[in-house]
Amino acid sequence: MTTDPASATINQVSPLLVTARELIEDVATLPTPVIIDVRWQLGDPHGREHYFSGHIPGAQYLDLSSALAGPRTTREGRHPLPPRDEFQEAMRRIGINDDSRVVIYDDSGNMSAARAWWLLRWAGKENVSLLDGGLKAWIAEGEDLAVGPGNPIEYGDFTFKFDHMRTVNADTAAEWPDRGVLIDVRHRDRYAGRTEPMDSRAGHIPGAINMPTDGFLDERGRFLPAEEIRRMFADAGVTEGKDAVVYCGSGIRACHALAAMEVAGLDVGGLYPGSWSQWSADRSRPIALGENPR
Known part of the structure; x- marks a missing residue:
């Protein structure tokens, strides 16, 4: 994995992880990263409602079932990979550009956020991090949460590139x-x-x-x-x-x-x-x- 120079605030232990303290410092400087909230757990379809109840300021909600998976079928399974054009469109709608830094979080130890990380890497995007400890780590730093729908954002120019992560059948x-x-x-x-x-x-x-x-x-x-x-x-x-x-x-x-x-x-x-x-x-x-x- 290569690391963009702009990711200098990323955790020293792993370029993949960013701490809550690092993210707090990161959002105070320009350009700010695109922050994605991917709250989803097996048996809990209410991720959007959880997001409305409290999320990291500036974060955009991404629904795992509709944006990070294709339609469920017996042939392909419950969460097949999303069609490339639909995934590209979903990333553009939440403001991701080809040169954006992206930080993803959830409230379940990155169990669902990692799906968004993998798909972005699959689509050729390198500068993608996970918030280590997720929303709880942000709250533990004493930071406030925003409520309600996220602020309007500018449509991104993210481009799906050829597969960069390996899959098997x-x-x-x-x-x-x-x-x-x-x-x-x-x-x-x-x-x-x-x-x-x-x-x-x-x-x-x-x-x-x-x-x-x-x-x-x-x-x-x-x-x-x-x-x-x-x-x-x-x-x-x-x-x-x-x-x-x-x-x-x-x-x-x-x-x-x-x-x-x-x-x-x-x-x-x-x-x-x-x-x-x-x-x-x-x-x-x-x-x-x-x-x-x-």
Whole structure:
């Protein structure tokens, strides 16, 4: 990853992360970054209402389901990648230009914000950061929140460039355990098949190991130190030269695990966008149950 000179205020530990204190200083200087609020959690469709109740001043709300995913289908899964032209248009509507600095946050440890980060990187934009600790970190600094709809903004000129992040399809995911490391980042009970609240079958892709992505966060919802995350991946067999592919329920939390790789200084692995929602809907695909990969 290259870093634009304008990102000098970004966290020293990882170019991906910005602290709340750094963001406070950043918004006091020109040009200010484009700040995006991506509040979304499984089972909670009220992100816009949460935004209206209180958000970082100047932040623009981005709806994950409509702006950061294509329509749900059995064939593609619950949150397929958005069409490129529609994603480009959504980014322009919230004021992103080709030369903009972008800072993204949520209120769930960057679990949903990381999806916007990954998609912007996928579209070729480099200068994109996550607010470490999210909205809670901003509030902890004693900063006020704005309420109601965001202020009107100028339409941006963001241009979608050719794919800059790697994706794999179901066939490649199926064979990946024999080529590298396939990582399932859902909670352990869903991985083992003890419960499945969202998709048609329970279990995991045969050969996938389990690394719940909330394990990369501390009790405040901030990413653990880079060395600790790097050690966690190494224990799972993911090191430089050992390629990884990541999936989750529908391709949202998997982006958080890929962000953790970036924090750790590892080459960002591949994303299986359809994830378990696509795999489980295809009755021809095998499933594994229990704690063991196969």
